[in-house]
Amino acid sequence: MEREKKPAAAQGLELLRTKGYKITPQRRAVLEALDGGEQFPTAQQVLEIVRKQQPDVSLDTVYRNLTLMVGLGIVHEIYRSAGNAYEMVEPGHHHHHLVCTACGKTECIDICPMNKIYEKEAEKRGFLVTGHVFEFYGLCWSCRSKLAKK
Ligand SMILES: [Zn+2]
Ligand SMILES: [Zn+2]
Ligand SMILES: [Zn+2]
Structure with missing residues (x-):
């Protein structure tokens, strides 16, 4: 199956917008962190990437945004004993x-x-x-x- 050319972060942002959610710099950064690098980062790894742009973001903020995105179906949460992993998915996939x-x-x-x-x-x-x-x-x-x- 051919991957969509359009970056997943952009798709995620679009979905947030159509559902009436504000695109905060934190939400954008979380989606971008999930889009590049590690395919299955933990919340801690997402935080480390986000902090390169926004040093003041807390782990709590990252968790809250990840939970929102999991609920919207644009992020998949994978339960692992070593720490849950998060994966960006195409909406509805x-x-x-x-x-x-x-x-x-x-x-x-x-x-x-x-x-x-x-x-x-x-x-x-x-x-x-x-x-x-x-x-x-x-x-x-x-x-x-x-x-x-x-
Ligand atoms: Zn193994
Ligand atoms: Zn997967
Ligand atoms: Zn299933």
């Missing part, structure tokens, strides 16, 4: 991850194992499903071969 519990290596997989049957079960209880979280946890190829050599 949905996929899952392989997460190595030994080294933290994270990889996108473009499939969704969730079946509509599960949503039907929720609907029976009067529950409206708006999303789900699902990642595979295990050992990456490199960590597996290190274990095998021991």
Whole structure:
């Protein structure tokens, strides 16, 4: 699948604008930090990048903006024991991850194992499903071969 040429940060800013959110310098910087460099940065890594432009930004501000963007579907939060990772996604794009519990290596997989049957079960209880979280946890190829050599 061909990646969109348009930078994801610009798309994210556009979505914020259309939803009526102000484009603050912090929001712009957080999106730009997610757009370049590390594909799956932690909030701390995002903060370090943002602080190069805006030394006064706090980790709390970064968290608040990341949470907002996760809620809007332009950032994906990946639960990891070594610290949650954040990934910029094209609005509405949905996929899952392989997460190595030994080294933290994270990889996108473009499939969704969730079946509509599960949503039907929720609907029976009067529950409206708006999303789900699902990642595979295990050992990456490199960590597996290190274990095998021991
Ligand atoms: Zn690994
Ligand atoms: Zn991903
Ligand atoms: Zn899914």
